[in-house]
Amino acid sequence: MASEDSKLTPEIEGGDRASLRHSLLGPSLLKAGQDKVDQKKVGEIIYNASKGSKFFKHEERRDQQLTKRIEIIQRRKKHLESLDLSSQIRRVDEEIAASEASRDLSQIIVHVDCDAFYASVEELDRPELKEVPMAVGGGVLTTCNYKARGFGVRSGMAGYIAKQLCPQLVFLPLSFHKYTAKAEEIREILVKYDGRYEAASVDEAFLNITGYLEDHRDTTPDKVVEQLRREVLEHTKISVSAGIAPNARLAKVASNQNKPNGQFRIPNDREAVMHFMRTLPVRRVNGVGRVFERELDAVGVRTWGDVFALRGILSKLFSKKAWSFLLNSYLGLGRTCIHPVAEYERKSLGTESTFKDLSGPGPLRDKLRSTAQELERDLLAANLAGRTITVKVKLHTYQVHSRQKALHRVISSAEDLYNHALPLLQELEGEFQPFKIRLMGLRVTQLSSTRKGTGKMNFFKNLPQSIEGEAEWEAWPEGSLDGLLSSGHLSQEVQDEEQLAIEEALNASLNMPARDTPQDPSPPPKMVLKERWECPICARSLPADDAVFNEHVDFCLSRETIREVVQESAGVRLVKEPERKKDAKARPGRPGSKHGGMDSYFPKLQ
DNA sequence: GCGGATCAC
DNA sequence: TATGGTGATCCGC
Numbered sequence: 319m320a321s322e323d324s325k326l327t328p329e330i331e332g333g334d335r336a337s338l339r340h341s342l343l344g345p346s347l348l349k350a351g352q353d354k355v356d357q358k359k360v361g362e363i364i365y366n367a368s369k370g371s372k373f374f375k376h377e378e379r380r381d382q383q384l385t386k387r388i389e390i391i392q393r394r395k396k397h398l399e400s401l402d403l404s405s406q407i408r409r410v411d412e413e414i415a416a417s418e419a420s421r422d423l424s425q426i427i428v429h430v431d432c433d434a435f436y437a438s439v440e441e442l443d444r445p446e447l448k449e450v451p452m453a454v455g456g457g458v459l460t461t462c463n464y465k466a467r468g469f470g471v472r473s474g475m476a477g478y479i480a481k482q483l484c485p486q487l488v489f490l491p492l493s494f495h496k497y498t499a500k501a502e503e504i505r506e507i508l509v510k511y512d513g514r515y516e517a518a519s520v521d522e523a524f525l526n527i528t529g530y531l532e533d534h535r536d537t538t539p540d541k542v543v544e545q546l547r548r549e550v551l552e553h554t555k556i557s558v559s560a561g562i563a564p565n566a567r568l569a570k571v572a573s574n575q576n577k578p579n580g581q582f583r584i585p586n587d588r589e590a591v592m593h594f595m596r597t598l599p600v601r602r603v604n605g606v607g608r609v610f611e612r613e614l615d616a617v618g619v620r621t622w623g624d625v626f627a628l629r630g631i632l633s634k635l636f637s638k639k640a641w642s643f644l645l646n647s648y649l650g651l652g653r654t655c656i657h658p659v660a661e662y663e664r665k666s667l668g669t670e671s672t673f674k675d676l677s678g679p680g681p682l683r684d685k686l687r688s689t690a691q692e693l694e695r696d697l698l699a700a701n702l703a704g705r706t707i708t709v710k711v712k713l714h715t716y717q718v719h720s721r722q723k724a725l726h727r728v729i730s731s732a733e734d735l736y737n738h739a740l741p742l743l744q745e746l747e748g749e750f751q752p753f754k755i756r757l758m759g760l761r762v763t764q765l766s767s768t769r770k771g772t773g774k775m776n777f778f779k780n781l782p783q784s785i786e787g788e789a790e791w792e793a794w795p796e797g798s799l800d801g802l803l804s805s806g807h808l809s810q811e812v813q814d815e816e817q818l819a820i821e822e823a824l825n826a827s828l829n830m831p832a833r834d835t836p837q838d839p840s841p842p843p844k845m846v847l848k849e850r851w852e853c854p855i856c857a858r859s860l861p862a863d864d865a866v867f868n869e870h871v872d873f874c875l876s877r878e879t880i881r882e883v884v885q886e887s888a889g890v891r892l893v894k895e896p897e898r899k900k901d902a903k904a905r906p907g908r909p910g911s912k913h914g915g916m917d918s919y920f921p922k923l924q
Numbered sequence: 925g926c927g928g929a930t931c932a933c
Numbered sequence: 934t935a936t937g938g939t940g941a942t943c944c945g946c
Contacts, residue, residue, distance in 0.1 A: 345931085373936050458937050473933090476936040519933055607931050639943065666940060706925090716936090720927060921945085 335484045336578050338381040339365050341608055346472045347601075359469035360483060367479045376716035376744035384609060395631060397619050403630035410645075411630045419650055422564070423555025423586040426539050427559040428525040428571035430508065430546070433578035437463040439500050452488040453480060464578065497521075503554045511546055516656045524566050527657040543581050552669040564591065564702075567652025584650075586857050594767035596623035596734035603647050609818055622648045667702055668710075669693050674713045677754045685758050686743055687736055693760045694732035701769045703730035704762025709742040713750060719747050728766055735760060778849060 339361045350357060358738045368374040431440065436454040441447050441463065451466035453459045457481055461473045468486035480487055491754045501520045512525035527542055534542070537689025543560045550558050562583040568591065575582035582593050599621055601611045617635065619625060625632060625648040669692045676685055686709075707729070708722035721742040729735060739760055748752040858897070 368936085371935065377936095412925065455937090457935090465946070474937085478935065522933080605931070609930060637944070664940085670938060672937065677937090708927095719930080722926065761940090914935090 328600045334442065335381075335717035337385065337612065338378060341377060341381055341547055342368055344472055344474050345608055346474055349575070351665070354468065357470075363470075363483055364479055367482050372715055384612060388613060391613060391635065393615055393652055395635060398631045398634055398861075403634075407630040410633050413645065414649070417645060417651060421588065421651060423588065424528070424652050425526055425564060425584065426809065427529060427563055427566050427569045427654060427656060428543055428546075429566065429573040430523045430525065431559050431573045431577070432504070432521035433559055434461055434463050435559045436461045436492070436497055437554070438556055439496050440493075443496070447488065450488055450489060451484050451486060453477075454490050456491065457882045458491065460722070500554060500556060504556060504558070507546065507550050507553060511542065512656070514657050517659050524569065524656045526654070530541055540581070540583055547581065563651030565654050566656065567603065567647070568594075568650055570604055571598065574602065595648060595650045596621065605643060605647075651656050664700070664702070664765060666701060666763040667693070667696055668698060668703065668708070668759055668760055669763065670710060670757060670759025672712070672757045675754045675756055676758075677752065682747070682755075682896060683740070683744065686739055687732070689758055689760045690732040690739065693735055693762070694730060697730040697762070700769055702765045703728035703768050704763060705764035705766070707735065707738050708761045709739045709746065710757070710759035710761065711743070711746055711755045714754040714756055716756075719746055719750060728764070729762070730768065735762075751837075
């Protein structure tokens with residue numbers, strides 16, 4: 319039935335469930351240390367250990383859903399094959415030529431990746447653990463050492479399954495402070511090679527060593543990275559792997575090539591890059607996960623080289639973004655600008671937790687209250703408030719649902735969070751019954767800083783917040799700022815442009831750096847002048863009182879005033895707008911999360 | 925703007 | 934006994 323002899327799903331109807339087994343193996347199949355593992359046997363154990371559980375049933379449903387989607391893709395592919403695609407292929411070839419013209423081979427980018435980081439740190443404290451299979455984490459493993467990987471144990475695996483694969487597995491609890499402290503030691507070394515290195519997570523970083531090489535003409539990229547790794551190992555006793563390449567995407571792939579404790583270079587040479595990509599399995603590139611891998615496999619794309627032969631069809635089969643991602647990856651293109659994480663802006667903040675199945679109005683409200691309190695704490699610590707709130711639940715069946723609402727003002731207090739989230743939770747409860755949940759989460763987006771005088775126009779967005787009760791609606795009799803800015807016929811880019819323009823103009827009048835300007839972690843709030851605040855519009859000195867100040871700013875910011883500000887600074891902006899680096903698959907998981915992830919369960923430092 | 929899905933770590 | 938948490942992006946509506 320499947321038109322392609324897909325290696326991942328040789329028989330979709332056979333009842334053998336190869337794709338499901340593959341999916342149950344987990345997301346970290348390409349991790350190092352698995353070469354000598356009997357994947358078939360491991361898959362069998364995992365499959366049998368999972369069978370019957372609610373989790374398994376959910377995975378089954380998901381797998382069937384994906385299988386259906388794939389059948390649709392294959393039908394569309396069949397149809398495309400019957401068409402004459404020569405003109406489409408011509409267009410794609412022009413696209414390739416244009417991308418090719420933008421290829422930048424002038425930079426030397428390094429990706430540094432610690433080997434089994436948490437496990438290695440634990441082994442420093444207790445060297446005897448090096449000799450036995452060991453994992454960090456409980457219900458779900460955060461990471462494990464290479465001895466454990468020899469048994470098929472991996473990060474992200476349920477603890478009880480790991481125990482079946484390896485009964486003698488030693489479990490250690492997470493000790494966050496140890497990992498962050500060690501990460502800081504490593505970064506002290508990285509900074510010597512690139513003062514503007516980019517921490518991608520606790521245990522990963524990108525460096526641009528082009529400058530370093532210019533200052534040290536008598537050496538080579540490989541030698542520099544060997545030295546860097548040696549220095550890290552000597553000073554911190556942590557072994558790291560590294561990839562050296564002309565851009566971040568390739569460097570990341572390369573760092574996985576000789577793991578653990580190795581390095582690999584993809585030369586800054588077009589032929590070498592293309593040659594490397596041609597046989598590289600698609601899954602090795604960031605952005606291709608389990609699902610995309612299956613979809614690509616189903617249409618005959620296993621390695622990046624396959625993309626070229628199928629370019630006519632692929633460009634019609636997938637979305638514009640997805641196609642551009644495929645094309646750039648095939649060409650081995652990627653971003654070359656590396657800079658500190660501090661220069662990114664957080665877009666959402668949330669908290670969620672898993673627990674024993676919960677139901678009933680009382681327990682649900684209690685859980686919502688504690689979740690709201692947790693989020694309040696985090697928002698307070700980050701000096702943020704949000705204008706959109708999202709409630710997320712995972713049912714006892716593992717189905718995830720969410721309800722969100724954009725509010726008329728920003729909120730951050732536990733009380734506000736709770737009050738706005740409750741109706742959303744009740745909506746979910748009404749829709750999905752029986753409403754037994756195993757996870758609840760709260761998240762806010764449309765963030766603005768609650769710090770006075772920082773970049774985000776907070777005096778504006780926070781305005782209604784400081785006016786209690788019904789009066790908040792009267793603060794903007796003619797509608798919100800959003801209504802003013804989004805006039806409907808403007809493209810999103812244009813609207814973003816205006817938003818930036820306003821912010822910049824206001825920042826300028828405040829004598830503050832614009833929000834994208836590199837700056838120290840917390841610039842001094844120049845707006846606060848000893849019990850007097852200065853209006854950013856008319857420069858009048860005002861009493862340091864939120865309500866009075868906001869009311870005055872409200873007055874000053876009449877529509878006419880805003881229009882002038884926008885028009886004036888928009889012109890300037892267009893001229894000095896720096897060319898944006900666009901990267902099809904933008905960079906997920908940006909700013910400091912409370913828990914980084916599986917292999918990096920930790921907030922980003924700095 | 926909303927909700928689901930995917931991905932990384 | 935019993936499969937995580939945080940954040941981002943994309944797609945289709």
